[in-house]
Amino acid sequence: MDFQFSDEQKMMVDSARQIGERFGLDYWRKKDAAKAFPAEYWKAVCDAGLCGAALPTEHGGSGLGMMELALIVESLAATGGGSTVGQLFMINPIFGGVSISRFGSDKMRAELLPKIISGEINCCMALTEPDAGTNTLELKSFAAADGEGWRLNGRKIWITGVESASKMLVIARTKKLAEAGSRTDGLSMFMIDVKREGLTHTPIDKLGTCTLDSSSVFFDNVRIEPDELIGTLHKGWRELLDVLNTERIVTTAGLVGTGELAIRLAVDYAKDRKVFGDRPISAYQGLQFPLAQCHVEVEAARLLNHKAATNYDQGLPYGSEANAAKLLAAQTVARATERAMQTMGGMGYAKEYHVERLWRDARLFRFAPVSEEMILNYVANHDLGMPRSY
Structure with a gap:
């Protein structure tokens, strides 16, 4: 397995990071408060060609793969958007793009894929x-x-x-x-x-x-x-499963980026915060160890999701990896956002410090788009060969 990114992958990650940093955390705080769709953000993502990374070149995409899409979502989530970024990619290049590119008619592909890739229409x-x-x-x-x-x-x-x-x-x-x-x-x-x-x-x-x-x-x-x-x-059942399992990959990528962002915000706060004397609270192992544990688990979820994406791109079975990565990511990021808030104390509860939004948003993904319990059922039945319990 090759863990090195290609020049093209590095370029796409860098482009995603620049877009994410251009909008930043305050943009997302304001959109969250207004309950408003991030239209300007999504337009910038589409204008940069990132929405169509895994969609066919003949319709305006880049013709790359799910691995590139996962890297893009991770980077966008980690620079401010959090787990909602995974949803943006879920509803557009997955629900719209993957379903049409894999199962739509030639007419439907020609008519709709360019509009999805450009951001002209959402799905x-x-x-x-x-x-x-x-x-x-x-x-x-x-x-x-x-x-x-x-x-x-x-x-x-x-x-x-x-x-x-x-x-x-x-x-x-x-x-x-x-x-x-x-x-x-x-x-x-x-x-x-x-x-x-x-x-x-x-x-x-x-x-x-x-x-x-x-x-x-x-x-x-x-x-x-x-x-x-x-x-x-x-x-349509088997065809639907293809759409749903790719949905898992972008969901997990959004969670991985969220975990990375929450931990970074907590560490930066802890380095500046002093309570007892001149030592920052980041020097205390009681704060270090939980964040370090979360970091390790976020990285494990990232790698498992990369395996799922790579398997998909190579035409190999990927359902088990995609579901397991989503389970691990959702549980880990629930802890990571919680620990980030705890590290910040009262300020972790304040909207201006952003972690409370990451915590609220990430909580959804312990039961959506598929619940922890159903993933464990899947693992028990398909991976361990245990009898179906429902």
């Missing part, structure tokens, strides 16, 4: 449902055949980025469970317009990740055209 994905949660195979949203197209009815919940999106990747049943040959049969993916008759959404007030809205989405006899199908009718 979102409507998967989770109130009565299904992580159990995707039990989703009830149904697209019934209607002429050459379909009519969609149902409800989704906790859908990220609907307010800023033009396109929505929708996963729905196209066969009733009773008619399907198996539980995985009869799922299909569609790319539809967010602004469409019968599609409505309402915001969910929440603790963190405030720069990206979360919504309940309702489909009331929504028309889907034939050319909006992505992938194979009724056989």
Whole structure:
């Protein structure tokens, strides 16, 4: 395994770092307080060609890989954005870009990929449902055949980025469970317009990740055209998994960058803070050891995620590594942001010191986009060969 970065990778990381530093922590504090989409930031990311790093060159991307995308997200997160950066890449180059580039028609790729890569349009994905949660195979949203197209009815919940999106990747049943040959049969993916008759959404007030809205989405006899199908009718389950496992990689990269940033903010504060005499509090092992432990674990999550990304780029199985890296990163960064706040004492609770935002945002990723418990189920079943418990 080669741990050295190529010149091209170094250039992309440097470009990401410069963009991140140009906006900085105060930009994110203000956007968080306003609950506003970071439009200027995302435009700068797209203008620098970073959104399309892993997307095809014929449609304006760089034609690189998931490894490069992970490095970009890490750097952007570590320079101020935190774990929300992973979500920005999740909804656009993953939900939009990967789904279309891998499973969309030639027409869809030519029409939509350049707009996603340039930042002209944003995307979102409507998967989770109130009565299904992580159990995707039990989703009830149904697209019934209607002429050459379909009519969609149902409800989704906790859908990220609907307010800023033009396109929505929708996963729905196209066969009733009773008619399907198996539980995985009869799922299909569609790319539809967010602004469409019968599609409505309402915001969910929440603790963190405030720069990206979360919504309940309702489909009331929504028309889907034939050319909006992505992938194979009724056989979308395996294709969806490809999208979801790459989602894990950018989520973990955002968390790794968050851990790096939180630890750095805590160390910088501790070097300046003096309470008992002239020695900074950074000299006390009671503060050193927890931060050092978090640093070690963040680096372990980073390397495991790099392995997942490299495996993906080489066409090798990567699901186990992607899920394990996300589990480790989410747990580690929960501790790292907590320890950073503890190191700062009362100032860690103040918005001007930024760590409280990192802490609020990172907490989401212990149960989303997949919960710790479901990842452990996956590891037990797929990696250890233990019987399914649910």
